[in-house]
Amino acid sequence: MGIRFEHVSYTYDARSPMRQTALQDVNIRLAEGALTGIAGSSGSGKSTLLQLLNGILLPTEGTVKVLDLRLSAGEKPPKLAPLRRRVGLVFQFPEQQLFARTLEEDLSFGPLNFGASPEEAAHSARKALAAMGLGESLLRRHPLQLSGGQRRKAAIASVLAMGPDILVLDEPGATLDQVSRSELIQLLHRLCREEGKTVIIVTHRIDELLPYADRWVIMHEGRAAFQGTVRELVDTAGKLPDYGLAVPEPIRWWRELEAAYGLQAEEPCLSPAALAERIAQLVQTDARKEQAYA
């Protein structure tokens, strides 16, 4: 089933003189059980795209199909609660989205709304908190007593606690330190690989997500300028500056390496460790060849 955007447009304040078109005729397919990265310059429509995924926004034109639900412009939407139970959305600036009196209450809010018993909700809250690397001592605190980074992690945990099939995150790593960002991406990657969850991440740090993402979507001026596999992204990376994005360094390094050694048929190595290992192999092969010729 997956996720499909068919000729989707979205205009904010559509019926007022301040109308602003955020998406125009977007056609995207996002595979189930895959980790997809979405990138694009500011104002390219990334956040709007994500909010269409669980019916927070409804398309002003076209159709969004998520799992077995269909949201079409001009049609009365179906009951959205089942969709929201299965699609967990972490908004941009998630630290501003905590509202309950204690962190425990905030983390249990989603599971309770979707029919979990208080015990189940408390268990999910603790599990999600641990997954985000936060201690249980924080559960009794008011969310506003947490530090900025803790609040961001807690907000992500509040969505993880619902155990959604599809996890959608809008720049989850912004304002987190590098170690926390890396741990978060690894956690999401694990949820995708081991539990079969579909993970969709909007990011400005393409380089950090490159080693983990299966597919990429590049947004530009409200349209999907690119969608494809990592290999296809590497092959068309030269166009990224046209979409207001810099070519990520791992891609630049890999392209230099593949040009030098003719590695175009290989899966690109885009993490520093994988790249270093591949370079070491190539150097060893060269050394062996030199010895053989000598």
Next chain:
Amino acid sequence: MREKLLIGRLIDTGSPVHALDPRAKLTAMLLYAAMVVGARSWPALVVLTAFSFIVMASTRIPLRTYLKAAKPLRVLMLFILIVQCLAVKGGRVLVAAGSWHVDSAGLEAGAYAVARMVLLVSFTALLTFTTSPGQLNQGVEGMLRPFTRIGISPERLALMTGIALRFIPAILDEAQTIMKAQASRGADLKELPWKEKARMLTALLVPVTVGAFRRAEDLTASMESRGYRLGAPRTQYRPLIWSYRDTGFVAVFVLICLIVVWIGWI
């Protein structure tokens, strides 16, 4: 939420009204408020309505946008209508139930009060629809300049008004963010019963208030770190220039004000 609350937002259509001096528009709004109070009969209200439509049309902003600005007050308007209908007696009895009855005079008084309120709220939205917050600040400061002698600081008042106007959409955005997060976690206000709706809205109060204070603190720190001091001598990036168009605009309002008050008296 922002789509519903239009007051405080600039809609730039490049009309001649947009180009007017903000002091002229502020003066015109004060005169308009006087006209609404002074319109004491239906003919006076008809003249005022016709004049309002002409001025609103000249801004090139659709009339329905002005009406939308009055929409958030519809419950208050309905309340006023009901109170007037029940309190004012006289004329024909329209509806009667036991000792209660609604008379034609009551309905007329209610309709009249609501019409005046719609006119006042929708027309005065013209000020923020056609003036940027910065210009409005300058206008308020200019208008209050004569009060410096009696110890009122126009700069302080203008700054307060300007920041308050700028904060309306920002605070609404913050509330909307939380409501979206609640909806996303299974508590959509649109789908909840009234009791739950009230509970969810109360839950918004603390984070939104704290958010507003946080913004205010950040703004103060940012302004101070860029050398802003109240009362320090400052030049203006775009000084206000009063032209004959501004005089003409205010003159038209004075004229209509006199006509409306005159019709009200005869």
